[in-house]
Amino acid sequence: MKDRTDGTFTTRAVHAGRRDFVERGVHAPPIDLSTTYPTPDLDLAARSFDALASGDAPEDGAFIYQRLFNPTTDRFEQALAELEGAEDAAAFGSGMAAFTAVLLAARSRGNHVVAVRPIYGTADHLLTSGLLGLDVTWTTQDEVATALRPDTALVVIETPGNPTLALVDVAHVVAQAGGVPVLVDATFATPVLLRPLAHGASLVMHSASKFIGGHGDVLAGVVAGSHAMVRDIKHVRAATGGLLHPLGAYLLQRGLPTLPLRVERAQATAELLAQRLAEDPRIRDILYPGLPGQDPRGLIGRQMAGPGSVMSFELASDDLDVMQRFIAALRLVTPAVSLGSTDTLIQPPAVLTHRVVDPAARASTGISGGLLRLSVGLEDFADLWADLDRALDVVPVTARRHTPEMTPAATR
Numbered sequence: 001m002k003d004r005t006d007g008t009f010t011t012r013a014v015h016a017g018r019r020d021f022v023e024r025g026v027h028a029p030p031i032d033l034s035t036t037y038p039t040p041d042l043d044l045a046a047r048s049f050d051a052l053a054s055g056d057a058p059e060d061g062a063f064i065y066q067r068l069f070n071p072t073t074d075r076f077e078q079a080l081a082e083l084e085g086a087e088d089a090a091a092f093g094s095g096m097a098a099f100t101a102v103l104l105a106a107r108s109r110g111n112h113v114v115a116v117r118p119i120y121g122t123a124d125h126l127l128t129s130g131l132l133g134l135d136v137t138w139t140t141q142d143e144v145a146t147a148l149r150p151d152t153a154l155v156v157i158e159t160p161g162n163p164t165l166a167l168v169d170v171a172h173v174v175a176q177a178g179g180v181p182v183l184v185d186a187t188f189a190t191p192v193l194l195r196p197l198a199h200g201a202s203l204v205m206h207s208a209s210k211f212i213g214g215h216g217d218v219l220a221g222v223v224a225g226s227h228a229m230v231r232d233i234k235h236v237r238a239a240t241g242g243l244l245h246p247l248g249a250y251l252l253q254r255g256l257p258t259l260p261l262r263v264e265r266a267q268a269t270a271e272l273l274a275q276r277l278a279e280d281p282r283i284r285d286i287l288y289p290g291l292p293g294q295d296p297r298g299l300i301g302r303q304m305a306g307p308g309s310v311m312s313f314e315l316a317s318d319d320l321d322v323m324q325r326f327i328a329a330l331r332l333v334t335p336a337v338s339l340g341s342t343d344t345l346i347q348p349p350a351v352l353t354h355r356v357v358d359p360a361a362r363a364s365t366g367i368s369g370g371l372l373r374l375s376v377g378l379e380d381f382a383d384l385w386a387d388l389d390r391a392l393d394v395v396p397v398t399a400r401r402h403t404p405e406m407t408p409a410a411t412r
Protein backbone atom coordinates (compact mmCIF):
# COMPACT_ATOMS: atom_id res chain seq x y z
CA MET A 1 0.00 0.00 0.00
CA LYS A 2 1.39 3.40 -1.01
CA ASP A 3 1.51 6.45 1.24
CA ARG A 4 -2.12 7.54 1.86
CA THR A 5 -1.22 11.19 1.39
CA ASP A 6 0.56 11.08 -1.95
CA GLY A 7 -0.37 13.42 -4.80
CA THR A 8 -2.66 16.41 -5.12
CA PHE A 9 -6.33 16.16 -4.21
CA THR A 10 -7.23 15.50 -7.86
CA THR A 11 -4.75 12.63 -8.05
CA ARG A 12 -5.86 11.21 -4.72
CA ALA A 13 -9.49 11.33 -5.87
CA VAL A 14 -8.49 9.02 -8.74
CA HIS A 15 -6.50 6.58 -6.62
CA ALA A 16 -8.23 6.61 -3.22
CA GLY A 17 -9.43 3.13 -2.33
CA ARG A 18 -7.71 1.59 -5.37
CA ARG A 19 -4.11 1.15 -4.34
CA ASP A 20 -4.31 -2.62 -3.82
CA PHE A 21 -5.62 -3.22 -7.35
CA VAL A 22 -2.33 -4.29 -8.96
CA GLU A 23 -1.63 -6.66 -6.10
CA ARG A 24 -5.17 -8.10 -6.43
CA GLY A 25 -5.00 -8.21 -10.23
CA VAL A 26 -8.14 -6.08 -10.74
CA HIS A 27 -8.85 -2.72 -12.36
CA ALA A 28 -12.28 -2.00 -10.85
CA PRO A 29 -13.38 -2.39 -7.22
CA PRO A 30 -14.66 -5.91 -6.50
CA ILE A 31 -18.34 -5.96 -5.47
CA ASP A 32 -19.20 -8.25 -2.56
CA LEU A 33 -22.97 -8.66 -2.14
CA SER A 34 -22.94 -11.34 0.58
CA THR A 35 -25.39 -10.74 3.40
CA THR A 36 -23.69 -13.39 5.52
CA TYR A 37 -20.20 -14.88 5.66
CA PRO A 38 -19.12 -18.42 6.59
CA THR A 39 -17.92 -18.77 10.19
CA PRO A 40 -16.01 -22.10 10.35
CA ASP A 41 -13.78 -20.87 13.20
CA LEU A 42 -16.19 -20.03 16.01
CA ASP A 43 -13.58 -18.47 18.30
CA LEU A 44 -12.49 -16.08 15.57
CA ALA A 45 -16.12 -15.37 14.62
CA ALA A 46 -17.05 -14.58 18.22
CA ARG A 47 -14.12 -12.21 18.63
CA SER A 48 -14.86 -10.50 15.33
CA PHE A 49 -18.55 -10.19 16.24
CA ASP A 50 -17.60 -8.44 19.48
CA ALA A 51 -15.34 -6.05 17.60
CA LEU A 52 -17.84 -5.24 14.84
CA ALA A 53 -20.82 -4.90 17.19
CA SER A 54 -19.02 -2.15 19.08
CA GLY A 55 -17.88 -0.33 15.93
CA ASP A 56 -14.38 -1.72 15.54
CA ALA A 57 -12.80 -3.34 12.47
CA PRO A 58 -13.34 -7.09 11.86
CA GLU A 59 -10.76 -9.57 13.08
CA ASP A 60 -8.76 -11.52 10.48
CA GLY A 61 -11.27 -11.06 7.66
CA ALA A 62 -14.21 -12.49 9.62
CA PHE A 63 -16.97 -10.18 8.36
CA ILE A 64 -19.89 -12.15 9.92
CA TYR A 65 -22.90 -10.26 8.48
CA GLN A 66 -23.43 -7.36 6.07
CA ARG A 67 -25.07 -4.99 8.59
CA LEU A 68 -21.83 -5.24 10.58
CA PHE A 69 -19.32 -5.02 7.74
CA ASN A 70 -19.04 -5.12 3.98
CA PRO A 71 -15.70 -4.90 2.15
CA THR A 72 -17.08 -2.93 -0.81
CA THR A 73 -18.69 -0.34 1.47
CA ASP A 74 -15.54 -0.29 3.61
CA ARG A 75 -13.44 0.44 0.53
CA PHE A 76 -15.53 3.52 -0.25
CA GLU A 77 -15.36 4.60 3.40
CA GLN A 78 -11.57 4.40 3.42
CA ALA A 79 -11.38 6.37 0.16
CA LEU A 80 -13.67 9.10 1.49
CA ALA A 81 -11.75 9.25 4.79
CA GLU A 82 -8.55 9.78 2.83
CA LEU A 83 -10.09 12.62 0.80
CA GLU A 84 -11.40 14.29 3.97
CA GLY A 85 -8.08 13.89 5.81
CA ALA A 86 -9.93 11.76 8.38
CA GLU A 87 -8.89 8.60 10.20
CA ASP A 88 -12.09 6.73 9.34
CA ALA A 89 -15.54 7.11 7.81
CA ALA A 90 -18.92 5.39 8.05
CA ALA A 91 -21.32 5.14 5.10
CA PHE A 92 -25.10 4.91 5.38
CA GLY A 93 -28.12 4.29 3.18
CA SER A 94 -28.94 8.04 3.20
CA GLY A 95 -27.62 11.34 4.51
CA MET A 96 -30.41 11.40 7.08
CA ALA A 97 -29.40 7.93 8.33
CA ALA A 98 -25.85 9.24 8.76
CA PHE A 99 -27.08 12.31 10.65
CA THR A 100 -29.33 10.18 12.86
CA ALA A 101 -26.42 7.90 13.79
CA VAL A 102 -24.24 10.93 14.61
CA LEU A 103 -26.96 12.31 16.89
CA LEU A 104 -27.59 8.96 18.60
CA ALA A 105 -23.86 8.47 19.17
CA ALA A 106 -23.65 11.99 20.66
CA ARG A 107 -26.25 11.08 23.31
CA SER A 108 -23.58 9.28 25.33
CA ARG A 109 -22.08 12.76 25.97
CA GLY A 110 -25.31 14.62 26.72
CA ASN A 111 -28.81 15.40 25.57
CA HIS A 112 -28.35 18.90 24.19
CA VAL A 113 -27.43 20.00 20.67
CA VAL A 114 -26.54 23.50 19.49
CA ALA A 115 -27.33 24.13 15.84
CA VAL A 116 -26.92 27.06 13.44
CA ARG A 117 -29.67 27.66 10.88
CA PRO A 118 -30.21 27.25 8.03
CA ILE A 119 -29.61 23.56 7.50
CA TYR A 120 -31.31 21.02 5.26
CA GLY A 121 -35.06 21.00 6.00
CA THR A 122 -35.39 17.41 7.18
CA ALA A 123 -32.25 17.73 9.34
CA ASP A 124 -33.85 20.80 10.92
CA HIS A 125 -37.05 18.81 11.41
CA LEU A 126 -35.23 15.84 12.96
CA LEU A 127 -33.70 18.17 15.56
CA THR A 128 -36.81 20.28 16.17
CA SER A 129 -39.40 17.50 16.26
CA GLY A 130 -37.86 15.82 19.31
CA LEU A 131 -38.04 12.47 17.49
CA LEU A 132 -34.68 11.47 18.97
CA GLY A 133 -35.38 12.97 22.38
CA LEU A 134 -32.75 15.68 22.00
CA ASP A 135 -32.99 19.23 23.29
CA VAL A 136 -31.94 21.77 20.65
CA THR A 137 -30.84 25.39 20.88
CA TRP A 138 -30.84 27.21 17.57
CA THR A 139 -28.36 30.01 17.33
CA THR A 140 -26.11 31.97 14.97
CA GLN A 141 -22.46 31.34 14.20
CA ASP A 142 -21.46 34.24 16.47
CA GLU A 143 -23.48 33.05 19.48
CA VAL A 144 -22.49 29.40 19.73
CA ALA A 145 -20.55 29.96 22.97
CA THR A 146 -23.58 31.42 24.77
CA ALA A 147 -25.82 28.56 23.60
CA LEU A 148 -23.60 25.87 25.18
CA ARG A 149 -24.75 23.99 28.30
CA PRO A 150 -22.93 21.45 30.48
CA ASP A 151 -24.87 18.70 28.69
CA THR A 152 -24.15 19.96 25.16
CA ALA A 153 -23.05 16.93 23.15
CA LEU A 154 -22.68 18.35 19.66
CA VAL A 155 -22.63 21.57 17.65
CA VAL A 156 -24.22 21.20 14.21
CA ILE A 157 -23.45 23.51 11.30
CA GLU A 158 -23.88 23.31 7.55
CA THR A 159 -21.77 25.29 5.10
CA PRO A 160 -22.76 26.46 2.58
CA GLY A 161 -26.19 26.36 4.22
CA ASN A 162 -29.14 24.83 2.41
CA PRO A 163 -30.82 26.72 0.72
CA THR A 164 -29.51 30.27 1.33
CA LEU A 165 -25.85 29.42 0.70
CA ALA A 166 -24.91 31.26 3.90
CA LEU A 167 -21.27 30.44 4.72
CA VAL A 168 -20.33 29.46 8.26
CA ASP A 169 -16.81 30.04 9.59
CA VAL A 170 -15.87 26.57 10.86
CA ALA A 171 -12.80 27.66 12.89
CA HIS A 172 -14.81 30.47 14.51
CA VAL A 173 -17.49 27.99 15.63
CA VAL A 174 -14.90 25.43 16.80
CA ALA A 175 -13.16 28.13 18.87
CA GLN A 176 -16.44 28.88 20.64
CA ALA A 177 -17.43 25.22 21.14
CA GLY A 178 -14.90 24.74 23.96
CA GLY A 179 -14.13 21.13 23.19
CA VAL A 180 -17.70 20.11 22.29
CA PRO A 181 -17.44 18.24 18.95
CA VAL A 182 -18.53 20.23 15.91
CA LEU A 183 -20.26 18.40 13.04
CA VAL A 184 -20.11 20.12 9.64
CA ASP A 185 -22.54 19.10 6.93
CA ALA A 186 -20.43 19.97 3.88
CA THR A 187 -22.73 18.40 1.28
CA PHE A 188 -22.81 21.57 -0.88
CA ALA A 189 -19.03 21.99 -0.75
CA THR A 190 -17.75 18.41 -1.14
CA PRO A 191 -14.16 17.66 -0.09
CA VAL A 192 -13.07 19.30 -3.35
CA LEU A 193 -13.94 22.76 -1.99
CA LEU A 194 -13.90 22.32 1.79
CA ARG A 195 -12.31 19.89 4.25
CA PRO A 196 -13.78 20.91 7.61
CA LEU A 197 -11.50 18.69 9.73
CA ALA A 198 -8.56 20.86 8.63
CA HIS A 199 -10.41 23.80 10.25
CA GLY A 200 -10.86 22.02 13.56
CA ALA A 201 -14.23 20.29 13.10
CA SER A 202 -14.56 16.84 14.70
CA LEU A 203 -16.87 15.33 12.10
CA VAL A 204 -17.78 16.06 8.49
CA MET A 205 -20.88 14.60 6.87
CA HIS A 206 -22.32 14.52 3.39
CA SER A 207 -25.51 13.53 1.77
CA ALA A 208 -23.55 11.44 -0.73
CA SER A 209 -26.80 11.32 -2.74
CA LYS A 210 -25.65 14.71 -4.07
CA PHE A 211 -22.24 15.62 -5.56
CA ILE A 212 -20.33 12.59 -4.27
CA GLY A 213 -22.68 10.23 -6.10
CA GLY A 214 -23.08 12.92 -8.72
CA HIS A 215 -25.40 11.10 -11.10
CA GLY A 216 -28.71 11.10 -9.22
CA ASP A 217 -28.81 7.33 -8.86
CA VAL A 218 -27.51 6.55 -5.34
CA LEU A 219 -29.09 7.50 -2.03
CA ALA A 220 -26.31 7.57 0.56
CA GLY A 221 -24.71 9.40 3.46
CA VAL A 222 -21.21 9.41 4.88
CA VAL A 223 -19.59 10.80 7.99
CA ALA A 224 -15.83 11.05 8.60
CA GLY A 225 -13.69 11.86 11.64
CA SER A 226 -11.37 10.33 14.22
CA HIS A 227 -11.20 6.57 14.84
CA ALA A 228 -12.87 7.05 18.22
CA MET A 229 -15.80 9.14 16.99
CA VAL A 230 -16.43 7.02 13.90
CA ARG A 231 -16.23 3.90 16.08
CA ASP A 232 -19.12 5.22 18.20
CA ILE A 233 -21.10 5.98 15.04
CA LYS A 234 -20.42 2.49 13.64
CA HIS A 235 -21.53 1.07 16.98
CA VAL A 236 -24.90 2.80 16.49
CA ARG A 237 -25.02 1.64 12.87
CA ALA A 238 -24.33 -1.98 13.80
CA ALA A 239 -27.18 -1.86 16.32
CA THR A 240 -29.74 0.14 14.35
CA GLY A 241 -28.92 -0.84 10.74
CA GLY A 242 -28.42 1.63 7.94
CA LEU A 243 -25.17 0.42 6.37
CA LEU A 244 -24.84 1.63 2.79
CA HIS A 245 -25.59 -1.18 0.33
CA PRO A 246 -22.41 -2.36 -1.48
CA LEU A 247 -23.84 -1.58 -4.93
CA GLY A 248 -24.37 2.01 -3.80
CA ALA A 249 -20.86 2.07 -2.35
CA TYR A 250 -19.48 0.75 -5.66
CA LEU A 251 -21.22 3.55 -7.57
CA LEU A 252 -19.96 6.18 -5.13
CA GLN A 253 -16.43 4.86 -5.47
CA ARG A 254 -16.83 4.90 -9.25
CA GLY A 255 -17.68 8.58 -9.08
CA LEU A 256 -14.78 9.71 -6.88
CA PRO A 257 -12.16 10.07 -9.65
CA THR A 258 -14.42 12.52 -11.52
CA LEU A 259 -15.60 14.41 -8.41
CA PRO A 260 -13.08 17.27 -8.79
CA LEU A 261 -13.83 17.58 -12.52
CA ARG A 262 -17.59 17.62 -11.96
CA VAL A 263 -17.47 20.08 -9.08
CA GLU A 264 -15.12 22.48 -10.86
CA ARG A 265 -17.00 22.39 -14.15
CA ALA A 266 -20.42 22.94 -12.54
CA GLN A 267 -18.96 25.73 -10.41
CA ALA A 268 -17.51 27.52 -13.47
CA THR A 269 -20.93 27.43 -15.14
CA ALA A 270 -22.67 28.50 -11.92
CA GLU A 271 -20.40 31.55 -11.60
CA LEU A 272 -21.39 32.68 -15.09
CA LEU A 273 -25.09 32.02 -14.50
CA ALA A 274 -25.05 33.83 -11.15
CA GLN A 275 -23.54 36.93 -12.80
CA ARG A 276 -26.20 36.89 -15.53
CA LEU A 277 -29.04 36.38 -13.06
CA ALA A 278 -27.70 39.08 -10.73
CA GLU A 279 -27.84 41.61 -13.57
CA ASP A 280 -31.28 40.58 -14.79
CA PRO A 281 -34.23 42.82 -13.88
CA ARG A 282 -36.54 39.77 -13.83
CA ILE A 283 -34.62 38.54 -10.75
CA ARG A 284 -35.21 40.38 -7.47
CA ASP A 285 -32.32 38.93 -5.51
CA ILE A 286 -29.81 36.14 -5.81
CA LEU A 287 -27.89 34.31 -3.10
CA TYR A 288 -24.54 32.93 -4.25
CA PRO A 289 -21.30 33.27 -2.27
CA GLY A 290 -19.34 33.88 -5.47
CA LEU A 291 -21.05 37.23 -6.09
CA PRO A 292 -19.54 40.50 -4.84
CA GLY A 293 -20.45 41.29 -1.23
CA GLN A 294 -21.87 37.82 -0.51
CA ASP A 295 -18.89 36.46 1.43
CA PRO A 296 -18.54 39.10 4.17
CA ARG A 297 -16.26 36.88 6.28
CA GLY A 298 -13.87 36.27 3.40
CA LEU A 299 -14.25 32.49 3.66
CA ILE A 300 -13.76 31.75 -0.01
CA GLY A 301 -10.05 31.25 -0.43
CA ARG A 302 -9.46 31.02 3.32
CA GLN A 303 -11.83 28.16 4.16
CA MET A 304 -13.45 27.10 0.91
CA ALA A 305 -11.75 26.77 -2.48
CA GLY A 306 -14.72 28.20 -4.40
CA PRO A 307 -18.40 29.13 -4.15
CA GLY A 308 -19.74 25.85 -5.54
CA SER A 309 -22.56 25.34 -7.99
CA VAL A 310 -25.77 25.88 -6.00
CA MET A 311 -27.51 29.24 -5.82
CA SER A 312 -30.92 30.55 -4.80
CA PHE A 313 -32.89 33.44 -6.22
CA GLU A 314 -36.22 35.19 -6.09
CA LEU A 315 -38.12 36.23 -9.16
CA ALA A 316 -39.08 39.92 -9.38
CA SER A 317 -42.66 39.01 -8.54
CA ASP A 318 -44.36 37.91 -5.32
CA ASP A 319 -47.04 36.08 -7.28
CA LEU A 320 -46.52 32.35 -6.69
CA ASP A 321 -48.44 31.72 -9.90
CA VAL A 322 -45.60 33.45 -11.76
CA MET A 323 -43.14 31.10 -10.04
CA GLN A 324 -45.22 28.13 -11.13
CA ARG A 325 -45.36 29.41 -14.72
CA PHE A 326 -41.58 30.02 -14.71
CA ILE A 327 -40.91 26.44 -13.56
CA ALA A 328 -43.35 25.06 -16.13
CA ALA A 329 -41.66 27.06 -18.91
CA LEU A 330 -38.23 25.47 -18.29
CA ARG A 331 -37.31 22.79 -20.82
CA LEU A 332 -33.72 21.87 -19.98
CA VAL A 333 -33.65 22.57 -16.24
CA THR A 334 -35.50 19.82 -14.35
CA PRO A 335 -37.96 20.83 -11.63
CA ALA A 336 -36.93 18.46 -8.83
CA VAL A 337 -35.54 18.39 -5.32
CA SER A 338 -31.94 17.19 -4.73
CA LEU A 339 -28.76 18.68 -6.14
CA GLY A 340 -25.24 17.89 -7.25
CA SER A 341 -26.32 15.79 -10.20
CA THR A 342 -25.09 15.84 -13.80
CA ASP A 343 -28.22 17.78 -14.79
CA THR A 344 -29.47 21.13 -13.51
CA LEU A 345 -32.28 20.98 -10.96
CA ILE A 346 -34.56 23.68 -9.57
CA GLN A 347 -37.01 23.66 -6.66
CA PRO A 348 -38.70 26.11 -4.26
CA PRO A 349 -37.39 25.22 -0.75
CA ALA A 350 -40.33 26.74 1.18
CA VAL A 351 -42.71 24.54 -0.82
CA LEU A 352 -40.62 21.35 -0.87
CA THR A 353 -37.26 20.68 0.87
CA HIS A 354 -37.83 23.12 3.74
CA ARG A 355 -41.61 22.84 4.12
CA VAL A 356 -41.00 20.80 7.32
CA VAL A 357 -39.20 23.80 8.87
CA ASP A 358 -41.09 26.12 11.20
CA PRO A 359 -42.35 29.03 8.99
CA ALA A 360 -41.00 31.67 11.41
CA ALA A 361 -37.56 30.02 11.31
CA ARG A 362 -37.74 29.89 7.53
CA ALA A 363 -38.56 33.58 7.33
CA SER A 364 -35.86 34.64 9.81
CA THR A 365 -33.16 32.78 7.87
CA GLY A 366 -34.11 34.19 4.48
CA ILE A 367 -36.09 31.24 3.08
CA SER A 368 -38.93 33.21 1.53
CA GLY A 369 -41.96 31.65 -0.12
CA GLY A 370 -40.71 32.70 -3.54
CA LEU A 371 -37.13 31.47 -3.19
CA LEU A 372 -35.93 29.06 -5.87
CA ARG A 373 -32.85 26.89 -5.41
CA LEU A 374 -30.87 26.09 -8.56
CA SER A 375 -28.30 23.29 -8.60
CA VAL A 376 -26.20 23.79 -11.71
CA GLY A 377 -25.20 20.64 -13.57
CA LEU A 378 -22.79 19.81 -16.35
CA GLU A 379 -24.70 21.21 -19.32
CA ASP A 380 -23.20 24.07 -21.33
CA PHE A 381 -23.64 27.54 -19.92
CA ALA A 382 -25.13 28.86 -23.17
CA ASP A 383 -27.86 26.21 -23.21
CA LEU A 384 -28.71 26.72 -19.55
CA TRP A 385 -28.84 30.47 -19.92
CA ALA A 386 -31.02 30.18 -23.03
CA ASP A 387 -33.47 28.00 -21.07
CA LEU A 388 -33.58 30.28 -18.02
CA ASP A 389 -33.74 33.45 -20.14
CA ARG A 390 -36.70 32.20 -22.13
CA ALA A 391 -38.57 30.96 -19.05
CA LEU A 392 -37.91 34.25 -17.22
CA ASP A 393 -40.05 36.01 -19.80
CA VAL A 394 -43.10 35.05 -17.71
CA VAL A 395 -41.88 37.51 -15.02
CA PRO A 396 -43.27 41.07 -15.22
CA VAL A 397 -40.43 43.52 -14.65
CA THR A 398 -41.82 45.85 -12.01
CA ALA A 399 -40.43 44.91 -8.60
CA ARG A 400 -37.30 46.30 -6.95
CA ARG A 401 -34.15 44.22 -6.65
CA HIS A 402 -31.79 43.21 -3.82
CA THR A 403 -34.14 43.47 -0.85
CA PRO A 404 -31.78 43.71 2.14
CA GLU A 405 -34.14 41.89 4.54
CA MET A 406 -33.82 38.70 2.53
CA THR A 407 -30.43 37.73 3.97
CA PRO A 408 -30.25 38.72 7.61
CA ALA A 409 -26.69 39.47 8.69
CA ALA A 410 -26.98 36.92 11.49
CA THR A 411 -27.19 34.04 9.00
CA ARG A 412 -24.24 35.14 6.87
Ligand SMILES: Cc1ncc(COP(=O)(O)O)c(C=O)c1O
Pocket residue numbers: 094095096097120123158162185187188206207208209219220221338
Ligand atom coordinates in the same frame (compact mmCIF):
# COMPACT_ATOMS: atom_id res chain seq x y z
C1 LIG B 1 -27.19 19.54 3.05
C2 LIG B 1 -27.94 18.24 3.15
N1 LIG B 1 -27.71 17.43 4.19
C3 LIG B 1 -28.37 16.26 4.33
C4 LIG B 1 -29.33 15.86 3.41
C5 LIG B 1 -30.05 14.56 3.60
O1 LIG B 1 -29.50 13.61 2.76
P1 LIG B 1 -30.33 12.38 2.14
O2 LIG B 1 -31.38 12.96 1.26
O3 LIG B 1 -29.27 11.61 1.40
O4 LIG B 1 -30.91 11.62 3.29
C6 LIG B 1 -29.58 16.67 2.30
C7 LIG B 1 -30.60 16.27 1.32
O5 LIG B 1 -30.99 17.07 0.47
C8 LIG B 1 -28.88 17.90 2.17
O6 LIG B 1 -29.10 18.73 1.15
